[in-house]
Amino acid sequence: MRFTKMHGAGNDYVYVDCFHEPVPQNIPATAIAISDRHTGVGGDGMVLICPSEVADARMRMFNADGSESEMCGNAIRCVAKFVYDRNLAKKPELTIETGRGLLTMQLTPGRDGLIEQVRVNMGQPILEAAMIPTLLPGNPPANVPLDVAGQTINVTCVSMGNPHCVTFVDEVNDDWVLRVGPQIERHSAFPRRVNAEFIQVVSRSEFIMRVWERGSGETMACGTGACAAAVAGAITGRTDRTVTAHLRGGDLKLEWSPSGDVYMTGPATEVFSGDWSTSLS
Structure with a gap:
């Protein structure tokens, strides 16, 4: 199985071109094996780039534990880069x-003609507790x-198609991220589990x-999480509606527009390609 390793602000996935490769027979097992950083390719998960009847491509995203997620903001920028750079849709x-x-999404190529930056319309945040979903009170559940x-x-709590729990802290540190x-x-308040973001406000714009x-587990960046944090910052009055998120893998620019849509702009980088033995899955 041919694969390509890409990352968006350090949030790295193994991508499979299902326009030309068969879909893996056991997707969860393949995702777990190929994502292992010691015995596999290594990544935060596996993404399948598939044909679509309604769009230029379809993205299916699987976490490193084999579970399927609804959405990944950093991964979708890389999918767009792959689709454009490989002439699947130029x-x-x-x-x-x-x-x-x-x-x-709008794509920005570099001097070599390959895509460097992608601006994604991430849609409107979901703020109803039952739709996020969370058992916490409020629509939105803010400062709960x-x-x-x-x-x-x-x-x-905010959903960007996947659930997020945002905590504003005085200082982001290992104890917050790795223990809490x-x-x-x-937590039982999140029936489908949840992504946990820890935010240290620098100013109203970052x-x-x-x-x-x-x-x-901990990743170098999370695009949907950055969008959710931007919305949470605006809802709670901590930040403006246009902000820069400084993540471990780089920066993302977020804008919660007057229309209600959230826009995310960030890099997409290809690292290498190779062949994966399906007998290892």
Whole structure:
């Protein structure tokens, strides 16, 4: 099985071109094996780039634990780059089918003609508790107390097609991400588990973010999480509606527009390609 390793701001996945490769027979097992950083290719998960009847391509995204997720903001930028660079659809504006629905993006090539930056219309945030989903009160659940890891913290919940729990902290550190993050992910308040973002506000136009992703653990970046954090910052009055998120793997620019749509702009980078033995899956 031919694969390509790509990353968006350090959030790395193994991509399979299902326009030309058969879909793996056991997708969860393949995702787990190929994502292993010691015995596989290594990545935060596996993404299938598939034909679509309604868009230029369809993205299916699987976490490193084999579970399927609805959406990944960093991955979709890489999908757009792959589709354009490989001539699957050579257009400056693409639509990609996802578990969130159809998303539209504008592509910016570099001097070599290959795509470097992608601006994605991530759609409108979902703020109804039942739709996120969370059992916490409020529409949106903003600054809501959550008992977790032996303490009570205030959280704000947003869905960008996948669920996010945003916690604003004085200083982002390992204890928040590596100890509290896993406990938030599997908290009973989140029936489908949740991505946990920890945000340190720098100014009204920028914040530092680390994330514990559902099914993958800490990642270098999370596009949907950055969008959710931008919305949470605006809802709670901590930030403006246009912000820059500083993540471990790089920066993302977010805009919660007057129309209600959230726009995310960031890099997409190809690392290498190779062949995976399906007998290892």
